[in-house]
Amino acid sequence: MLLLKELPTSKSLEKFVTRYPGTDISAISDFVSILRAASDISSALDALLAQHGLLQGRWWVLVLLMRQDDLTSSPSELADKAGVTKATMTGFIDGLEREGLVSRFMDTNDRRKFLIRLSVAGQQKLDEVMPVYVQCVTQFMNVLGKPERNALTTDLATLASRVDLIK
């Protein structure tokens, strides 16, 4: 996503305000900080998953399948839940199937459909990674005290609910 490392110097900020008068510098700089922090966190998760041969996209597919009672879902449904296009989901499933973590089955009711099922190996993979994931994430989130963490989560969600303002 974005890893803009260097926040602007005060000199370049001055220059900026001269060129674009009336700019609320703190709004912009908070915005960039948020993006950068989020990107760092996401990259760290990537790195954790990579140690187990996974990437975020595929990881979330496994997690979504685990949530299902019969460990089964369809590509379209998975794409919706994961927030990616169907084309992207095809790619994830291809990769997961290649590694034997999920299997494709025909849907006998609707012959356009496939059923994607978490395989035994897929469940084992989850059982291998999940405890590490849970432990790391818990430790990480406890960097903040409970009230700060709640406020952070709530406020960020509030903010994100108004992304319609960015258009």
Next chain:
Amino acid sequence: MLLLKELPTSKSLEKFVTRYPGTDISAISDFVSILRAASDISSALDALLAQHGLLQGRWWVLVLLMRQDDLTSSPSELADKAGVTKATMTGFIDGLEREGLVSRFMDTNDRRKFLIRLSVAGQQKLDEVMPVYVQCVTQFMNVLGKPERNALTTDLATLASRVDLIK
């Protein structure tokens, strides 16, 4: 990055805790919420920039160049500041050069180097997009009151500074 739309149901959470006992559900769910919110915000920025034929990577290159006194920098320096590899930066510069928004010059002092300069068209592009960007982002960030916004930015940065815990 990730857009996991569907947060787990309480039933699937129960199942989760059964399989992975001792899990701090709220830590995990806060973590996922943060990633999701950030992803939504980043996507919204993508969409805004796309309206002007830009993408985040290229956009940040233009912004970084604008910050320089002589509107000039080198690929390596830009890569460092943007937090991408040199190879990725080569791609950004190729694209920007193709569109005439930056130019490549030889560095006469060090013949391994190039100088990348923001072109007049590049500055015009910034002048076209920046006011919209500034206005949208300002409105967006003002969804939160000043104290909430400050706390959010600070706490998120604090959190991100401990990504070493995710490993």
Next chain:
DNA sequence: TCAATATAGTATGGAATCAAACTAATTGCA
């Protein structure tokens, strides 16, 4: 019933992104 429309999934082509390998130029040290 059957043609229009909608839906499921895949294929294609492109951009972003990285790691690793490569070339050319510079620097450092023996």
Next chain:
DNA sequence: TGCAATTAGTTTGATTCCATACTATATTGA
């Protein structure tokens, strides 16, 4: 000085991801 190590930038090949277009199947409504 001269060779080894470093640095700048690109190329290559891979993966992720999207938009668009395509195929096959299902649904709907006249």
